[in-house]
Amino acid sequence: MRSADLPEVRSLHLFQTMKEETFDSIVKAAYFQTFPDHVVLIEEGEPADFLYVVIEGRVELFAHANGRETSLAMVSPIGTFILAAVLKDAPYLMSARTCQRSRILMIPAEDLRAAVDQDKAFAAAIIRELASCYRAVVKDHKSLKLRTGVERLANRLLRYHHDQGGNGSLSLPYDKRTLASLLGMTPENLSRAFNTLKPYGVTVDGGTVRLHDLVALETLAKPNSLIDDRRI
Amino acid sequence: MRSADLPEVRSLHLFQTMKEETFDSIVKAAYFQTFPDHVVLIEEGEPADFLYVVIEGRVELFAHANGRETSLAMVSPIGTFILAAVLKDAPYLMSARTCQRSRILMIPAEDLRAAVDQDKAFAAAIIRELASCYRAVVKDHKSLKLRTGVERLANRLLRYHHDQGGNGSLSLPYDKRTLASLLGMTPENLSRAFNTLKPYGVTVDGGTVRLHDLVALETLAKPNSLIDDRRI
DNA sequence: GATTTCCCTTGATTAGAATCAAGTTCCGCC
DNA sequence: GGCGGAACTTGATTCTAATCAAGGGAAATC
Incomplete structure (x- = not known):
């Protein structure tokens, strides 16, 4: 990762409260990458290798079934996606593709889980993020049903x-x-x-x-x- | 809480790995209560005062909007509900009612949050539970849309x-x-x-x-x- | 400048689902 | 046994949304 990007990442809610040491361990392991428009980043069903953080650009989460496709969410800076899959070490439930040229931080799942184990403040931040994601889907679901x-x-x-x-x-x-x-x-x-x-x-x-x-x-x-x- | 119920609660995934001390603090604060059939336990919009754990019976989660009502999930033993609201200290997004005579454990939100802060193992269990809940809703949502x-x-x-x-x-x-x-x-x-x-x-x-x-x-x-x- | 392409819109039709309205069956209850 | 009610089913109709088909318009391409 470029050192110029560090403060930016550190300032995300998710990474703000964690220990310096934990942050370093994640930073060392993570990749910063820029993707062009319309690139498929992950496909549903794949094992959760990375947590993705959108730093710039925009990513669409979508899914397929029975020959149909639907958009499930748009992730704008600064947002994460597929956190739950990474934490559970389970296959992704959604696919993701850029819908603009996007700068993405990719944190290996192993390192993320290790960081959660080692850093109470980070675990707390993860809980807040997860709870927010959960409530967002519940709201979407209510909207669709009601x-x-x-x-x-x-x-x-x-x-x-x-x-x-x-x-x-x-x-x-x-x-x-x-x-x-x-x-x-x-x-x-x-x-x-x-x-x-x-x-x-x-x-x-x-x-x-x-x-x-x-x-x-x-x-x-x-x-x-x-x-x-x-x-x- | 009756001491006879303790081992039962302790054996739940959510409470299994936590420290004895944390478990005690939660147990001291919690209430065990038995409700008849068809009792509304919580209503959407209310502040999240308790985490609910269904020990026996069955609870239906539902919601209203635009004059319509829909069931969102059924909670069977041993399951929790409205964990996210409690963790975020936010209003419930769903209402809940018993659909059988049910034995329910009610953990005050404050005490639950304190326990999460104090006990790493409990925080980890909460993360697993939350991630599972998140993925369950995503699946329901995909099913409905696709x-x-x-x-x-x-x-x-x-x-x-x-x-x-x-x-x-x-x-x-x-x-x-x-x-x-x-x-x-x-x-x-x-x-x-x-x-x-x-x-x-x-x-x-x-x-x-x-x-x-x-x-x-x-x-x-x-x-x-x-x-x-x-x-x- | 003409053409192609993509996105969006409009119209017609079909399909999926909700609503309205009766009926049926099955229970609990008297 | 008869009654009342709830849960479920069926039919007719309406509504909502998807599909099929075509057209318009703006931007990009040649």
Whole structure:
């Protein structure tokens, strides 16, 4: 690893509280690598050799079954993926590919597990991270089971709007086909869902979405902090 | 807590490896309680006051949104629930109710977190448990996004069949309305899904299901260890 | 500048699932 | 034995979403 990257990595929540010594042991073992766009980093079913940390760029987690494919999550800086597989020494449940040129930190699974064993503060940080990941999936799962496609989209728009400052406008962070897959619908249906939201003050221009009537949209969406609030 | 229950609790994976001292501290603080059938133990949104451990009986985890309700999981002995909320000191994302008369161990959140801080072995056990919970939800989520209702049912039947010895017959562990909700469908559609599976050798008599043509059923179900295998 | 390609949209159709409405069966209960 | 209720099933209908097919538009390529 380049020494210039050290402070950056150290400042991640996951690595902030650990002992210097443990951090060193991980750093010595880890690889920094830059991948171009659209590179498959891992495939579901493979043994968990590395924990991945996205430093720059963006990674899509996806999965296959019965001849279908779906996006499960997007990982932005600074985020980790497949932590659970690494900790359990179990096969990955998801595949991952870059969707931009990305700088990735790869920590060998063995070294990560050793570090968890040796460093209480690191174990605590891992627990927090894992618990957050768990709750994020539960929220996604609730959303999919309890809401229609239009409702999922409406709430997602409200979330992006809030995250981006809440000034009536937002830009979609991913292309629409990816957003559709994340929301559990086809691109065609995402298009139609946007049309359905027109009467609720939603206008779309490319990746820019304007919310002209927040009250109406919220009445439709019925946002629920136990699904939509990423912080809790 | 009754001292007669101690060895039982101690033998749970979660509590097996921890120090005697830590175990004592948790035991002193915890409550053992027996609840009748159909009692709501927690409601989503409430602060996480206790970690719950099901010792006897059965508990259903469920959630509400947009006027709908869905079952998210069933917890059988010996299983915990809402561990993540307790660790994060965050509101519960799910509600829980007994679906049988149940004996439950309740560990105050504060004491649990203190124990995690003080005992490395316990922290390690918590990490394993959390990682397993995470992967279980990811599997459910993949199943819902990638399979039709009939496929989900077919795979669920194969799972129960395997778990119960694989001798061509299985008994449904829950009533059909609950099973339907777990699988993400209405009771009516579960009924129809069973009918759809008839040509694949599936016959139903009350809670007893017979699989007369495993090959045909598996061809339809396309079971996938990364979704259906609970052990990995 | 014309063409290709990809992404997105729209329309028509089909498939999957929910809802509404009865019926049936099976239990517990009187 | 008869009654009431709950769980489940079936049928008809509606709704939601996927699929199939085609077209439009913007950016990249030649």
